[in-house]
Structures are given as structure tokens and as C-alpha cells.
Amino acid sequence: MLTLLRDLRRLRMTIALPRPERGRSLAIRHVDAGSCNGCEHELTLLSSPHYDLQRFGLGVVASPRHADLLLVTGAVTSRMREPLMIAYNALPEPRRVAALGNCALGCGILGTAQNVLGPVEDFLPVDIRIPGCPPTPEEIAEAMLALLDGCTDR
């Protein structure tokens, strides 16, 4: 077990992200509104040792009621529109919405008009856009950290 943990500490040094600062945090609720699972797989790795976004105060929380940011992946399908709106309405103010990946941004939509309703911004006010198919963990991390910096300045 100690060998494992020692290796993991070393991995973090291979990534050139800014050093963590203290005293800020952002709680994220993720909603998959109809993705191909690519954005989810990259998001999952954000908590892996290479990136370890928790050290910047960024964490995925279980309930939208505990979240500052709604992070939406995928083009919004007819079946996910309602759950997405319920999750958004459960977020306390001030709240932000991030559209993650080309599908959520409306650039990569594949599917029938009947089943895919459109990009996230057709339904929610989108504050940050993270393009990519899927965006790499670095790209997601940079967008999140920029948002965090913006929040601190305000």
C-alpha cells in the first residue's frame, strides 16, 4: 500500500498546473444530458492522481443542492430535458452553468430532431463553454480554474 501511495505522489509532479491556493472552492454537480460517455470518462480522470482537482478546491458533489456549478455534458435528449431542469432548479443561488464538450455546445449533434432537442443553452443560461470532443482533462481543468479565479475577483 505504501508503494502505491508513493507512486501516486510522484505522478502529480508530471503535470504543469498552477500551484493550489487556499481559501476558495467550487462544488460541481454533473448532469449527463445525452453524451457519448467520452466527457464523463475525462471528467472521472480529473480526480485521478495526474490532475487531482480536489487540491484546488474543486469537487463533484452528490446533490445539486450542495453545488455552485451545474456541469452539463451531451446534447439535451428529449428524456433528459426534465431531469436537467429539475437539477438546475435545485441549485442554490448564486449558480453557474458550464456546457462541457461539443455536443453540449451544439457543435457535434448526431441524432434525430425528435430525440435530440438541442444544445444546453437552449434550456439554461450557460456561463462557461468548454469545447472539445471530448475536452482533455487539462482543458477541463483550465476552464474550471479560470472560473474559480473569476469568482474570487468578484
Added chain:
Amino acid sequence: MTGAESYRRRIEASLADGNRFLALYAASDGSLVRTLLAAPDGSIQRVTVQSEDGRIPSIVDLAGAAGWDEREAHDLHGVRFAGHAPLRPLVDHDADLGRWTVPIAGPDAYQVAVGPIHAGVIESGHFRFHVVGDRILHLDARLFYKHRGLEQAAEGSSLEDGIAFVSRACAACAVANGVAYAQACEDALGLRPTAELARARTILLELERTWNHLNDIAAICAGVGFAAGNASFAALTERARRLNALLTGHRFLFGSVSVGHSALTLDAEAVRAAREILAELRTDSARSWRELLFNASFQNRLPDIGIVSAEDARRLGTVGPAARAAGLSEDARVHSPQLAYEGFTPIVPRRASGDVQARVEQRALELLQTFDILERLLAAPVSAATADPGIAEEAIGIGRTESPRGATTCVVERTGDRIDRLHLRTGSYANWPSVAHAAVNNLLPDFPLINKSFELCYACADR
């Protein structure tokens, strides 16, 4: 074309000959249904039946694995299956709760509803557990929240463009789905892949399996809350995805599979680098795996949980690592003449008990095989390659691959260069009923572990 009376007899005879149910799908207008069966030698039999007044006899009593296929054909194409009762809605979400759930009643029985939005970073899907205390009596899984209508949207596009629909169905199985589609198109166009094309595709398929199996072991660690193991295998997953980006320019190998050709070129330096990185991954994953073996608190959670016996696996049509973990020595790679799997034999764990432990061990065993295959295939530089004309053209083509979740079948029906009908039945689609079956009699808190031991894609099933 078969009539309604002889349809069931033909399916029954085919199953009695040792063939296994592969897929069932309806024409877009519901006028006919095609059933595919695989012979033990890998050859595929196709049975087509014309509907009479929108009705077709059900085969669900003969082949239990056809259950979801029939429900989907009903919901999307209006086919009524005589004898499939009750025909519960699958893709149709407008139905009342009472129609799509199995009625469970009795003292202290109640329901626990989970999803479609889950607590972690997980795809959307709804589970309805019928429980007494913590004991699961039955699980109704309601997926298709992510149904994008990809098969329908692909209709009318060219064979070359059609690959976008199957590749984007699921990121985790993008190559397996893409290669199955490319094989289906080439089967219809009368093309045979050259040895070099076969090698390029096999490399891509095994690179996909590498990151997926590493990811699955990480997910199982997460399923029991074992953070160190999760972090260790997540780091290995990241390294495998970086290797993908190094070789193909994309972490999920998107855009690397095409119909009729392959643009993948790896010079001597690239294959040397790939072999080196894979050798490191092999050593480090073996070391991390050993750490897991010696962690009693992790190991004690795994045995006798979420059992799918060999008999159940056969009946439910379980495929992939989940079927092999139950002792079924089945793998689509054995019958893949269009791919470079010469001499491949499926592997089963020593204790093929079909429980979570066996499924975890299965991933580790298959990883070793995959590293061996990649080492062999990456021995020489890879150059761009094409498929050659050589076999007769057909209106319908079928392709099969073994995705990290199991056997994936793709059917393409065409007129000239246009897609008339596209059907994709992935390993995840085949295995979701097995997850529901495995959950029964287990404790609700063990469900995340059971679910992760299958680690199925929702996107692949929902399409």
C-alpha cells in the same frame, strides 16, 4: 423470407443445432423482423420474418436473450410480438410506472428509485430496486434516457459517413463499434481487409481494451470506496489514453477507423515508443494488481456477490468478460478472420464463479493477453492499408467485434451507397439484463460494486 408459422420452427431448429441468438431488429416501418444467430464456427445465420397485421410470433421463450430486442422493436417500430407477455416498455418512457415495472408485493416490500441523475460522474439511467430491508428482490432498469435516435438518423447517409453514428454512439467502445460497422459495410460491398488493414484495426481494438480494462478495475475499487486502488488504476488509465493520443492523435482513438481503408501509420520510432510504454504499463499494472490481491479489506468484498452462473449466462445471452468470468469460453475474437487474432484462445479465470471477484480477475487476465497481442502486432511499422474486392456484393452486411464489454454486432442494409437501415447491438446492450439478474438477492449497498464489475455503457445501449 419466412412465414409466421415456420419462423419459430426455424429459430427452434437453429438453437437446437447449437447456434446462439445474436440479435433481433425490425425494419424501420415494422414490416419485417430479422433474427441473427451465430453458429459455433462463427458463421452467421439470418432469419427474416414478415409481419402479419403488425404481428410476429415472439421467440423470447426460445431465446431469453431476445427479450430486450423484441421490446425495442415494439417501442420504436410498432411490431407486436405474439406470446411475449407482458411486453413491457423499454425505450418508450411515456408508459406508467405500473406497466414497465415488475409487480412486487408482500409484507415490508418497498421500492428504492435511483437516477436518472446519479451521485457521481455517471451516465444517466434509472434503477428501481424492489427491496425488503437491504435485500434486493428485483431490479427494473430503465435506460434509454440518452436515446438519440442514432440508428434512425443514419438512414439515408452514405456508407462512408455512417461511421460517425456508430463511433459517436459510445466513446468507450468507439473502435469496437466502428470496426463492426466497417466490417458490415465491407461485407456488403464485397471487400476483404488486407493483412495490414486487419493488423491496424486489431491494434486499435486492443488499445481500446487496454484503457477500458484498466478503467474498469479502477471503477471496481471506487465501487467499494478503496481510494488508493482507484487512484492507482485511474493513473494507469490516464497513461493508456495518452498512449492513444500519441499514436492516433486522439485519447479515445476517435476518427481512426474508416470503411474500406485505414489511415493509421506508425513508423519504426512510433511502434518502438508504443512497445516501450506498453511494457511499462504492463509492469506497473501487474504491480498495482498485486497490491490489490494483498489488500484483505478489498478482497473480502468481492466473492459470492452478484453471481451470474454459467447456466444463467447462457440463458440471458451474457457476453464478454462477464460471460467468461462465469466459465463460458466465448469470445468474438476467436472467429474474426478479418482481424489479426491468429491463434487466439479465450481465457477464463481459475475460479470461474461468475461473481464480482471472477469479473475483476477476468479483467486482469485479459489485460495480459492484450499486452501480448499488442507486443506481437507492434513488432513492425504500420502503414496505411485498404480492403480489396474479392467476395460477392450483398444488400445486407454484418460485422462482429469483441468490445471491452463483449460481442458487438452491427448490421448495415443498403441500396447502392446509401444506408437503408443500421442496427448496432453492443456488448453493453446484451449485458444489462444480466446486471439486473445479478443484483437479485444481494444487498442494496453492494449494488454499486455489482454494477461496476460489469461497467457497462449506457450510451452504447441507448444509442
